[in-house]
Amino acid sequence: MLSRDQRVPRRLLQLSLRASSVHNGSATSATTLSRALQPRSFSQVISSCPPVPQDEYDELKSFLAEPVTSGPTMERAKEIVTGWMQQYVDPAMLGQDATVMVMVADATEDPQFVMQVYTCLRDAGVSPSPITLEYSAAACAQLGQWRTALQIIDFMHQAVEIMHPSQDIYENAIASCHVAKKWMRAKHLLEEMRTYGLEASPELHVASIRLCIDIKEATATRVLLDAFLRAYDDELDEDEKQEIVIDLFHASINAQSLPQALFFRDELLARHYPVSKERYSRLIHLCAVKRQWHKARVLLQQFVNINAPPPEAAPSNRYTDDIYRLLDEMQTHDIDIPLTVYNAALRNFGQISLLDDALSVFSDMRGRSVIPDATSYAALMCSCGTRVEQSEVFINELQRDKCAPTLDVVHGYLLVPSRAKQWEEVLRRYAIVQNDAPLFKDLPLESDVRIQALVAVAYGRLSRAEEMLRVFTSMKIKGMDPNLHVYGEAMLAYIRQDQWRHALMLFDHLFQQQTPEMQEKRVLENFPMLWDYAILACMFGEQTQRAAMLYDTIIEQRVPISMVTGERLADMLTSIPPITLWKAFKTIPSLHRTKTNACLNPRVQNAVLKRAVDENDNTLAEQIVADGMQQLNIVPNSMTFALMLRLYASREDQENFHLWWCRMEDAKVKPTLHIFGVLLRQLGSLGVDCEDYAAELGRAVLDIMESRGMSPDTVCLQNYLLLSQDSEHVTRALAYVEDAMSAATQDDGNSAQDCCELTPRLLHTLFTALGNFPDASRVRNLLKRIVQDLPSELSEDAVAAFCAANNGQQALQLLRELMDAPCALNDEHVLFFLTNSYTCEDSSVETDTSRPRSGNGVIVDMASLLCESDKVKMEAGCLAFLIKHVVELSKWQQRDVYETSTQEEIDAMKKLLMHTFSGFSISQVTEFLSKVIDRDDLVHVMSVLDELQGAH
Incomplete structure (x- = not known):
């Protein structure tokens, strides 16, 4: 130019x-x-x-x-x-x-x-x-x-x-x-010039070669250098050629391009130009920075003796041994070991969390008076792996030395507790470097995607969804590209905030924004966390169709989803036959893989097996277990045997139940609550002639469970109660329920975990069995606690069972105690007591020839009690019962013999109706009655309206 x-x-x-x-x-x-x-x-x-x-x-x-x-x-x-x-x-x-x-x-x-x-x-x-x-x-x-x-x-x-x-x-x-x-x-223009007999100046040739060095194009560098030296072979003397090659050698060193630096070193040797100790040192240093430790040793050996054989390389699984050997050999041959070489060694050890090796190099570095910098401390902290306390030692040492920190230091400081899953410690450290440590005050922490990713994940793992999403949103606004772990935690945070749609939108956004390189490497398909949370979002949103679409993609792309996601899919996708699910799930190794791979995990197999058991398909159930054992090397566990035993217990197939029980004993599987529950169920199907013996065996089962430190769960107690209603038999179940009730009211998580779960079905079964229990006050006290402390859906079933199993006097006594407590009774509670008064043993139901009668006139006492309380809520159910019985009994009084006891019942129920209607206007009550009673029957309740009119 x-x-x-x-x-x-x-x-x-x-x-x-x-x-x-x-x-x-x-x-x-x-x-x-x-x-x-x-x-x-x-x-x-x-x-x-x-x-x-x-x-x-x-x-x-x-x-x-x-x-x-x-x-x-x-x-x-x-x-x-x-x-x-x-x-x-x-x-x-x-x-x-x-x-x-x-x-x-x-x-x-x-x-x-x-x-x-x-x-x-x-x-x-x-x-x-x-x-x-x-x-x-x-x-x-x-x-x-x-x-x-x-x-x-x-x-x-x-x-x-x-x-x-x-x-x-x-x-x-x-x-x-x-x-x-x-x-x-x-390069093309240089070649084109020659076709016209032109040759660029040496300066342009060298500049072109330097450009290739900067871009790290090794092949072009060789081609251009050969063409240049060939074109100017006659015009340049040897000193000029040597100077050019040496200059390019140093340029490649400065550009950190090891292949090109080695090429120029070889060019110097090929042209018999001397390669000084200083040039060898720079090349060795570059090899160290690039972590080519053995190559650095080879170059050092060539510096000592160009004809000497190369040193033996360390085994691949111990390649870091070459680091120590190189440092020793550099010291032996008086090759300078600068900070960059030590930092390269520290970073290598930090990458694979070799703390002892890093400390050894750091000690040698200190011994040679090489002052560590921020890179040194960042590498040291990365070498800590999960040793949080040691990383704290390094950060304190950095602050004592007043070494100017970098973002790499902060990243390493947060990375160690993150690896150790100490999420609170991650946030504590971030707060320190952000607010309390003056040395870090000028660092742009909120602009570093690595640091913000660690903070976001920490918030996510601590279930602090709001803070996690705040950090995630800030990262996106600032144009950062969060890693997939952050995206996964963001999806889970949205789900925790009941924003499952946002989670699915984020999942879709990732697929829309993925690059061709990500598609080629199947980055998203090989990151199961995203798919796990997408399925979880579908489960929370009851998006069965979307879950089915994701399932199709998972199976087609062989996405390595987790076992829990496999279980969720098996539970959600009821439209897909269990046999289809099983054939698909067999092809995904992640659904069965274990850490040792000695045998595979039957967790997902059991989820599909449960579907087959629920559908009572014994052929498919047998096939699933056989496939798992023969094709996948899955060893059945206690849940597998529990499901198969449950299948044959429900089918009352004694032969196959016994067969699978023997298989379980041969496999030396430890019985679990599920197995004991199925065993108690099986005892209940042995036949009428075996009831007493089955009940005795049931009590023996509870003894075995107690001896093993196991408390029966809900299913066990339900099946146990169905074996016998003998008071001694029922007492044991009653004690377990009382313990569970105490644990529930104490709000003690550990105690509640050791007790059975109180369910409507269990309470209904229990109070049905307690119908003839000798200690009636104990039963009433338990029921009173249930009504006071448990949700109405539980207490309603308990009251219903009690009223169905006891006479009117027992029901009346319970009602009196509940109202004295006082307990807030709703419409359903009261309706069960009212119904009991006309359905208990002492009462008479209505027939064509006889009127309904309340046992011992207990309805009169119940109505009187209810009229005295303001905590009783009587709504549509109770009103319908009272009106129906007032009308029916009034008709019986008209068409049959007039009975004083019947009239007392009518008057008591009318009084209760008046008490219930007292908070409403006459017009409201009239309108209500006209809608629920036939016009011809209104006459039977007109006295109620008259009394209300007089009261108003």
Whole structure:
């Protein structure tokens, strides 16, 4: 590339020659140039613009005679050229006018202005002169506009009639490629020049090679160096060649390009140029930085003796041994060990969490008075693995040394407790470096994606969904790209906030934004956390159809979902037959894999097996277990046997139940609650003749469970209670329920975990069995606690069972105690007591020939009690019962013998109706009664309305 001083005189001469030919009346050369560059003949083009003003043309010539780069003269020249671009540029513009415009722009030393002029002329179709092309190419070189430079070369070749290929234009085009970092274009231009007999300057060759070094293109580096040295073999002496190769060697070292540095070292040796200790040292240091430890040892050995065999490499599983050997050998041969080498060793040990090795190197480093920097401490903390206390020691040492920390240090400081799953510690440390440690105050912590990812995950693992989503949202707003762990935690946080739709939208967003490289490497398909939470979101949102779509993709792409997700899919996708699920799940190893792989986990198999058992499909159940054992090497566990035993217990298939029980004993499987529950169920199906023996065996089962420290669960107690209603038998179940009740009211998580879960079915079964229990007060006390402390859906079933199993006096006594407690009774509770008064043993149900009778007239006492309380809620159910019985009994009084006891019952129930209606207006009560009673039957309750009218 020519300098301004070299090129201006020649161009001025060409300009003067062209101007002279024009003033002599000859326009031949201009016409020839126009024909060469444009397909049409400009001699036939009529100019749409007037010729440039002569006075302005003369002004520009004067400016070119004495150019300046600033001041009014320069501004005036620019103003004239700008005006010409706006008014006088068209395809028929005279060549010398266009050339003058470019020369003036070049004289201002403003390459941007040169490009504006060139672009204006080009876009207007003005044929460029050689000077225009050369000056424009020079501007491209300064601005890095390589595409325009290539276009200029094309124009140059089109103008073959008036100019030869220009070395200046080629060199400037190559220089523009250098500025734009287009190494391949520069290489092609160097090769293209040779086809025209041109050779770029040595400086351009070296600059092209340096560009390839910076881009780390080793092959291009070799090709360009060979071509350069071959082209200038005669012109460069050996000292110059040596200096060039050495300079390029150091350039590759500075660019951290080990392959190219080794190439130049080999080139030096091949040309028998000396390789000094300093150059070997730099190369060894670079190998260490690149963690090529054995290669560094080989180079060190070659420095000592070029003909010596290379040192033996450490085994691949102990490759870090080469680090110690290299450090020892460098010390032996007096090779300097700088901080960068020590840091490379520390980072290597930090990457694989080898703390002892890192401490050894750090100690050696301290012993040699090498002062550690932030990189050293960051690597040391990474080497801690999960040893949180040791990382705290390092951060304290960094602060004592007043070493300026970096974001890498903070990342390492947070990474250690994150690896140890000490999430509170992650947040504590982040708060310290963010607010309390002055040494860290200027670090942009909130702009580092690694640090924010650790904080976000910590919030997520602590179930602090709001804070997690705040950090995640901040990361996205700032344009960060969170890792997939953060996305997974964000999905879970949305689910925890009952925003499962947002979780699914985030899942879809990831797939929409994935790059082709991610698709090729199946990054999302191989990250099961996302799929697990997508299925969880479907479960929370009851999105069965979406779950089925995800299931299809999971099976098609062999996504390694977790076992718990496999269980969820088996439970959710009831529309998919169990046999189809089982065939699909067999093909996904992650659903069965264990840490040891000695045998596979039957967890997902059991989930599908449960579906088959629930559908009472013994053939499929047997097939699933057989496939697991024979095809997948799955060993059945206690749940597998419990499910198979439950299947045959429900089918009352004694033979197969016994077969699977024997298989379980042969497998030496430890019985669990599920197995004991199934065993108690099986005892209940032994037959009427075996009831007493089955109950005795049931009690023996409870004894065995207690001896093993196991408390029966809900299913066990339900099946146990069904064996017998003997008081001694039922007492044991009652004690367990009382313990569970105490644990529930104490709000003790540990105690509640050891007790059975109180369910409506269990309580109903228990109080049904307690119908003839001798200690009635104990039963009532338990029921009173249930009504007081448990949700109504539990207490309602318990009260219903008690009322169904006991006589009216027992029910009345319970009602009295509940109201004395006092307990808040709802409509369902009261309805069960009212119903008991007409359905217990002492009562009479209505027939065609007899009226319904309340046992011992207990309805009268119940109504009286209920009228005295304000805590009783009587609504539609109770009102319907009372109205129905008042109407029916009133009809019996009319068509049959009048009975005083019946009238007492009617009056008591009417009084209770009046008590219930007392909070309503007469019109409201009348409207209600007209809707629930036939018009002909209203007469039987008119007295209630009359009494209410009188009361109001």
